[in-house]
Amino acid sequence: MGAIPVLLFVALVGFAAPARAELCAGTVLIAEWKAGSSAYARKDYAAALAHLDPLARAGFAPALLFRGRMYAGGLGAPRDLDRAITDFDIASREGLESAGGEIDEVGKTIALQRLTDLREASKRVAFDIRGCAGKSEPIVPRYLHAKNVKLTPAQFAPWWTALDAYAANSSPETIVYLGSVPAFGFIKWDKLVGTLRQPDPILVINPALVAGVESQKVKQQQALDMILPSARAVVNEYAMIQTGVFDLDRYKGREFVAWPTEDSKSIFQSLRTAIDMIEALPGELKSYGERIRRILYRPRMPYSISEEAIVNSEVDDTDKANPAVVFIERPESYAPGYYAPDIVNAGYVAAHGQEKADGLRQDEFCVLMRLRIQTAMALDLAPDKIAATRGYLDSHGCAR
Numbered sequence: 046m047g048a049i050p051v052l053l054f055v056a057l058v059g060f061a062a063p064a065r066a067e068l069c070a071g072t073v074l075i076a077e078w079k080a081g082s083s084a085y086a087r088k089d090y091a092a093a094l095a096h097l098d099p100l101a102r103a104g105f106a107p108a109l110l111f112r113g114r115m116y117a118g119g120l121g122a123p124r125d126l127d128r129a130i131t132d133f134d135i136a137s138r139e140g141l142e143s144a145g146g147e148i149d150e151v152g153k154t155i156a157l158q159r160l161t162d163l164r165e166a167s168k169r170v171a172f173d174i175r176g177c178a179g180k181s182e183p184i185v186p187r188y189l190h191a192k193n194v195k196l197t198p199a200q201f202a203p204w205w206t207a208l209d210a211y212a213a214n215s216s217p218e219t220i221v222y223l224g225s226v227p228a229f230g231f232i233k234w235d236k237l238v239g240t241l242r243q244p245d246p247i248l249v250i251n252p253a254l255v256a257g258v259e260s261q262k263v264k265q266q267q268a269l270d271m272i273l274p275s276a277r278a279v280v281n282e283y284a285m286i287q288t289g290v291f292d293l294d295r296y297k298g299r300e301f302v303a304w305p306t307e308d309s310k311s312i313f314q315s316l317r318t319a320i321d322m323i324e325a326l327p328g329e330l331k332s333y334g335e336r337i338r339r340i341l342y343r344p345r346m347p348y349s350i351s352e353e354a355i356v357n358s359e360v361d362d363t364d365k366a367n368p369a370v371v372f373i374e375r376p377e378s379y380a381p382g383y384y385a386p387d388i389v390n391a392g393y394v395a396a397h398g399q400e401k402a403d404g405l406r407q408d409e410f411c412v413l414m415r416l417r418i419q420t421a422m423a424l425d426l427a428p429d430k431i432a433a434t435r436g437y438l439d440s441h442g443c444a445r
Contacts, residue, residue, distance in 0.1 A: 250272070
């Protein structure tokens, strides 16, 4: 469990930025992406290409990934491995890490020198953000904030609008992402900007960055350069979530849903083992673990403000009958000994109606930490894992 401040939903606040007709960003980008990815899912590749091609030419990574797949497979367009490699390579540079696996797969059929030349040439491809038909406006995002942050959405909106206008004039290609961010969070942290999942992706901005730009200590171009990588990560993930394409597994009445990666099989095997471990727990611990019937996995987001190497879990209250655990982790954390205590913790949170809490109180947080130690000891986990949790307990002022 990371001590990340819990973000609270506040309001929907519109921007005053002018509409930009025919730009592939914001409302048009999301609408065209949903139409194109839906057409792709139903195998209407001609329609998919019609919607996705302008977005791909604008440098939107998810569209480049799908267009690359169509070129690689000859779906709705003649098979063209050179163009597929180019699309995958640009998508990877634009923040979509899964595109790297596509390059490896298609690259097996291309001579190494040719592959190297294509990837080098892809760096010189110019984006065209004016290919979309229709009126484009920046997304009206959800604003969120932490309790210890005084910056309000009303104070933040003019700052963001000014930065958006600056980007449109100085670096138009950046508004593909800057104008499409679905949600913001404000957190006082040791980083000025980053990402967070709660459980959907959020662009997190430290109020110090806003203050720095307003005082001219940080130039708008510097702020844009800092924000853009995280904005790409958030918008890319938000777009990929819309596709609903996930790896699935079922075991002993549980449904496992994983972000489609090469690690899914390892994750599913660890989850199966964790479920077996939970069945061996005593009484109340077992009942908490059994409450969780659906488990989600997404890999740790790029530029995440959480540096935790262990699994984090959250309860998704969209389905009261089947609360879900969202695992956010680094790849080295596949050990079932990490999963089992988190499943128990999430079951405890669900059982006590904390799904929509404004953040755990200190006493509630301490209860969860003690529960984690109790579960770890019952499972006879490695002493170093138990000791680490005890240290975390002590550092947060929890009596043992």
